[in-house]
Amino acid sequence: MSADNVVKIPPAHDLPTPEPESPSIPRSRQPYRFSTLCATVETPDAGHKDQHGSSSVPIYQTATFKGVGGHYDYTRSGNPTRTHLEHHIAKISSAEHAFVVSSGMAALDVITRILKPDTEVIAGDDIYGGTHRLLTYLRTHMGVTVHHVDTTEPTSVLPHLNPGKTAMVLLETPTNPLLKIVDIARISALVKEKCPDATIVVDNTMMSPYLQRPLEHGADIVYDSATKYLSGHHDLMAGAIVCNRDDLAKQMAFIINSVGNALTPFDSFLLLRGIKTLAIRMDRQQSTAMLVAQLLSRLGFVTHYPGLPNHPGKEVHERIADGYGAVLSFQTGDVALSERIVAATRLWGISVSFGCVNSLISMPCVMSHASIDPATRAARGLPEDLIRLCVGIEDPADLIDDLQHALLEAGAIMFAANDYVRIPNPISRAVEKLALGEPRRNDARPREDREWFVSAPGKVILFGEHAVVHGVTAIAASVDLRCYGLTSPRHDGKLSVHLTDIGDYRHEWDVDDLPWDAVTPIPPGEPHPDQLDPRLMEAISARALPPADEMPRQTHGSLVAFLYLYMTLAHGGHRPSFHYVTRTTLPIGAGLGSSACYSVCIATALLLLHQRISVPPLPAPTRAPGAGDPGHVHVSHQGRRAIPAVAAEEANRWAFVAEKVLHGNPSGVDNSVAVFGGALAYTRPGFGRKSGMEPIQGFKSLRFLLVDSKVPRDTKKLVAGVALKKLEDPEAINKIMDSIQSISDEARRALADPELSRTSLLSALAALINENHAHLVSLGVSHRSLETIRSTTAAEQFRLSTKLTGAGGGGCAVTLVPDDFSDSSLRALVSALQAAGFGTYSTSVGGSGLGILSPYNHKETRAPVTPPETPAESDDSVDGTSSLRQYFESIDGSTLSSWADECGRWAYV
Numbered sequence: 001m002s003a004d005n006v007v008k009i010p011p012a013h014d015l016p017t018p019e020p021e022s023p024s025i026p027r028s029r030q031p032y033r034f035s036t037l038c039a040t041v042e043t044p045d046a047g048h049k050d051q052h053g054s055s056s057v058p059i060y061q062t063a064t065f066k067g068v069g070g071h072y073d074y075t076r077s078g079n080p081t082r083t084h085l086e087h088h089i090a091k092i093s094s095a096e097h098a099f100v101v102s103s104g105m106a107a108l109d110v111i112t113r114i115l116k117p118d119t120e121v122i123a124g125d126d127i128y129g130g131t132h133r134l135l136t137y138l139r140t141h142m143g144v145t146v147h148h149v150d151t152t153e154p155t156s157v158l159p160h161l162n163p164g165k166t167a168m169v170l171l172e173t174p175t176n177p178l179l180k181i182v183d184i185a186r187i188s189a190l191v192k193e194k195c196p197d198a199t200i201v202v203d204n205t206m207m208s209p210y211l212q213r214p215l216e217h218g219a220d221i222v223y224d225s226a227t228k229y230l231s232g233h234h235d236l237m238a239g240a241i242v243c244n245r246d247d248l249a250k251q252m253a254f255i256i257n258s259v260g261n262a263l264t265p266f267d268s269f270l271l272l273r274g275i276k277t278l279a280i281r282m283d284r285q286q287s288t289a290m291l292v293a294q295l296l297s298r299l300g301f302v303t304h305y306p307g308l309p310n311h312p313g314k315e316v317h318e319r320i321a322d323g324y325g326a327v328l329s330f331q332t333g334d335v336a337l338s339e340r341i342v343a344a345t346r347l348w349g350i351s352v353s354f355g356c357v358n359s360l361i362s363m364p365c366v367m368s369h370a371s372i373d374p375a376t377r378a379a380r381g382l383p384e385d386l387i388r389l390c391v392g393i394e395d396p397a398d399l400i401d402d403l404q405h406a407l408l409e410a411g412a413i414m415f416a417a418n419d420y421v422r423i424p425n426p427i428s429r430a431v432e433k434l435a436l437g438e439p440r441r442n443d444a445r446p447r448e449d450r451e452w453f454v455s456a457p458g459k460v461i462l463f464g465e466h467a468v469v470h471g472v473t474a475i476a477a478s479v480d481l482r483c484y485g486l487t488s489p490r491h492d493g494k495l496s497v498h499l500t501d502i503g504d505y506r507h508e509w510d511v512d513d514l515p516w517d518a519v520t521p522i523p524p525g526e527p528h529p530d531q532l533d534p535r536l537m538e539a540i541s542a543r544a545l546p547p548a549d550e551m552p553r554q555t556h557g558s559l560v561a562f563l564y565l566y567m568t569l570a571h572g573g574h575r576p577s578f579h580y581v582t583r584t585t586l587p588i589g590a591g592l593g594s595s596a597c598y599s600v601c602i603a604t605a606l607l608l609l610h611q612r613i614s615v616p617p618l619p620a621p622t623r624a625p626g627a628g629d630p631g632h633v634h635v636s637h638q639g640r641r642a643i644p645a646v647a648a649e650e651a652n653r654w655a656f657v658a659e660k661v662l663h664g665n666p667s668g669v670d671n672s673v674a675v676f677g678g679a680l681a682y683t684r685p686g687f688g689r690k691s692g693m694e695p696i697q698g699f700k701s702l703r704f705l706l707v708d709s710k711v712p713r714d715t716k717k718l719v720a721g722v723a724l725k726k727l728e729d730p731e732a733i734n735k736i737m738d739s740i741q742s743i744s745d746e747a748r749r750a751l752a753d754p755e756l757s758r759t760s761l762l763s764a765l766a767a768l769i770n771e772n773h774a775h776l777v778s779l780g781v782s783h784r785s786l787e788t789i790r791s792t793t794a795a796e797q798f799r800l801s802t803k804l805t806g807a808g809g810g811g812c813a814v815t816l817v818p819d820d821f822s823d824s825s826l827r828a829l830v831s832a833l834q835a836a837g838f839g840t841y842s843t844s845v846g847g848s849g850l851g852i853l854s855p856y857n858h859k860e861t862r863a864p865v866t867p868p869e870t871p872a873e874s875d876d877s878v879d880g881t882s883s884l885r886q887y888f889e890s891i892d893g894s895t896l897s898s899w900a901d902e903c904g905r906w907a908y909v
């Protein structure tokens, strides 16, 4: 047969067939960028080369493989489609090992099976509901202790690190659904230092390996619910695990093979296909998420998204991640309103989960986090009205349109002045209506034209000072010494402050000259971030005040706190011009919470002036029946409970911000007592204990003597000193903290026990006072003067128990005075103390908290009891009548309280 006669077999298609081997072009190779890595699936090794050169990895849809000694025998143990996928995930995660299993929770199950009984796990307190459920199961069925802590504060893990016991630290960042940021690198370092054997596990689902690779920041194991961004289409369930440690990989491979939860071949194929577009999807999703977050924040909703400039974790997030992701959440202030918004969307699908190309909307408390019981949700600060948005790849304009329509339809926003504006939420509107008594036909005065007179009590801490900063429960009560603040309107664009108690110091600013460029205003209802804004702090000190050493001692902090709040609370161009005077009957810097009641007064006055809180009018006073009038009996005690809880809580939140300016790291107990009054057990959130405030009855009947050592000291330094000691010797200090916790628990039980005789109660409290003081001595916060007070009160003829109260280092001591302690002995004790140069206060405890002379209006207020000595200045007059200011500034300190009481009817919390 000649060559011409050879039958040529035509190719099966008409397209030119490429050269089998392309010529290699010599060039230096850059490592591929992430999206290239995603799109190019490589063959793990020569043994996996496809015999037909298929460009997509085939689905080996088979349970078994023939033969003996080959690569594969049974799909539970291994399958080529899955191998390709695991190889691909390891590559894009820069990891040595990767495993894929049937869901994200299956991944966590595999990881937590490494744990042995009687070990301990530390986990965040704002975690996915399913994670919480599995950890609870491990705790109740497997003998594993689980500590939930606020991992956004890295040092909060420290008290729970237990060498030899702590086996795993489980982190998630950003957290879901509040988008809080956890510094994985810092926590890994802290944990490894103390518990080198503990495994750091990170749930990376919110970010995916594209935006965050926690193995590079100290994590040992990272897992993703691959159902989300990795797959991207909500058409499969899968979990991916990556790690670099051979020992952990070996254990996890064993578990997966043993329990049989590895991903099926078909789902492996789908997931491999999804990952190819991960980067391009995520780019689009997160750029739209930023637009949505900006829109919501601009409208005044509390919006949680790490890309927003005022997000407290922004800086940490930017250090560990390459983008902000596509999940955000926001609050409306009203559960029913949130439900209406969710129901009114069309493009945003109501669904759990996230990471899909389609945008989703949900209410975590009724959906993804419903498995966490409501009390725990509340304790962890998960707002019931929270709406979570998971942004997809649809056109951003359509998504924003749909959301705006839903907000409009639900009644959350309205169209005014050519733009959407937020409608204040119904609760605050109702309170506002009550306060203003709508419609106010006869009173056209803008609200800032009235005076506001506020006051708050100091406190005495009976048990738990200092330890309370580190999460221990403190027991404290209000004292009947108070700080007062009075605002009077000005009409000249100026702001002035008069601190009568510290050097009679006055300062005045042109409102427009304040460093407004440095402030990030916080919209009404939105919380202040955990940390103070360093830019604003710096700008106030540098540009609004003289250098600290050129001002009287103590005034600098007070004015920084005032301006920080004034500027941060200003919104919508509303910058009221007024004069603020403060006076106190408390010793300043002596441990009785003068800073907290100053903080509560400025916060309340500023919230009122910035129209962020309002106070309903008091109920009508008692009126005797008359002709045709059945009369009215007014039973509430001095207007107590007349300040609504929402207003009190808001005042407390902002007072805490002022306390941070003054204290650095306050626990919040002082301002809480100053706002809520009475006696309470207070536990700071974020330390794995049940946090919050619990009223304590029975405290009011106790008698205390407060003794002022008159030795000045600085709360900020003393609190920082204890924190330093704790860092240096955490074991010893934690032991002290635990002992103080037992003292507070014991005292709380004793005070609440109706069976306990009065004598037993008093002697138990006396013993606990001595015990608590000894621990404070070990913390290094006592002082010679305080020990002298202790020995004077403990002397043979008195035999009383005394401890320091507040920050110590000088300041005040508190002495328990038993019922049978005679008046003559008390007089003798007071003389002995005074002779030694100490000041004494016999106060009653447990009285009212925050008070507002409300609604302060001269027409309703009785004339001041002291007649005016000089005519009122013109800018001091309110509504044509003289204001309280001149009396307030000049009245004698000893009559201040009774004068204030008689100025009118006070509303209290």
Ligand SMILES: Nc1ncnc2c1ncn2[C@@H]1O[C@H](COP(=O)(O)OP(=O)(O)O)[C@@H](O)[C@H]1O
Pocket (backbone or CB within 6 Å): 483, 499, 500, 501, 502, 554, 555, 557, 558, 582, 583, 584, 587, 588, 589, 590, 591, 592, 593, 594, 595, 596, 598, 662, 663, 713, 714, 715, 716, 806, 807
């Ligand atoms: N009446 C007041 N006027 C202005 N600032 C005050 C007043 N009372 C307290 N402060 C501020 O609080 C600081 C005292 O706080 P701190 O050391 O915590 O003492 P205390 O134990 O009394 O709370 C003062 O230095 C001052 O900045």
Ligand SMILES: C[C@@](O)(CCOP(=O)(O)O)CC(=O)O
Pocket (backbone or CB within 6 Å): 464, 465, 466, 467, 468, 469, 590, 591, 592, 593, 594, 595, 663, 665, 666, 667, 668, 669, 670, 715, 719, 805, 806, 807, 808, 811
């Ligand atoms: C030491 C501490 O527990 C109480 C401080 O009270 P004072 O500032 O001394 O009144 C600090 C705090 O709880 O913020």
